[in-house]
Amino acid sequence: MSKVLVYEGKHSTEIFDISTKKKQDAAYAHLFKMLDEDFNAYDEDSMNAGHKTIYAKAILGDAVSIRNLMLARYDYEYERVYEEEPVDATKL
Numbered sequence: 001m002s003k004v005l006v007y008e009g010k011h012s013t014e015i016f017d018i019s020t021k022k023k024q025d026a027a028y029a030h031l032f033k034m035l036d037e038d039f040n041a042y043d044e045d046s047m048n049a050g051h052k053t054i055y056a057k058a059i060l061g062d063a064v065s066i067r068n069l070m071l072a073r074y075d076y077e078y079e080r081v082y083e084e085e086p087v088d089a090t091k092l
Contacts, residue, residue, distance in 0.1 A: 004086055005070075007031055009079045018083065025063045031081065032058055032066045035073075042069075 002019030005027045016027035035041035042055055057065035073081040 002086065003083050005031070005081070006084050007079070007081050024067075028063065028066045028070050029061070031070055 002017060003024075005016040005018045005024070007014040007016075014031070016023070016031070018024035018027050036059075044052060044055065047055060054065045054068060058069050070081045071083075073079060
């Protein structure tokens, strides 16, 4: 069964198909771009040195750093990011 990436935010819920590595990387990159550029979710001044390093790598497109930043947002203030197995209603 395929997996989905779920983003539950203040203004929307986004669900991405991450059934392949290519789709997973694209979904996380899109979500990172949305949070970073559109919502200004990352404030470098409030980051510790470790987070600044991961953030710098994410800006350059490093898939592992992007994924780590996104999954760190699980239950972050008013939003959640998590991976989920979709339910196959035909098997209920």
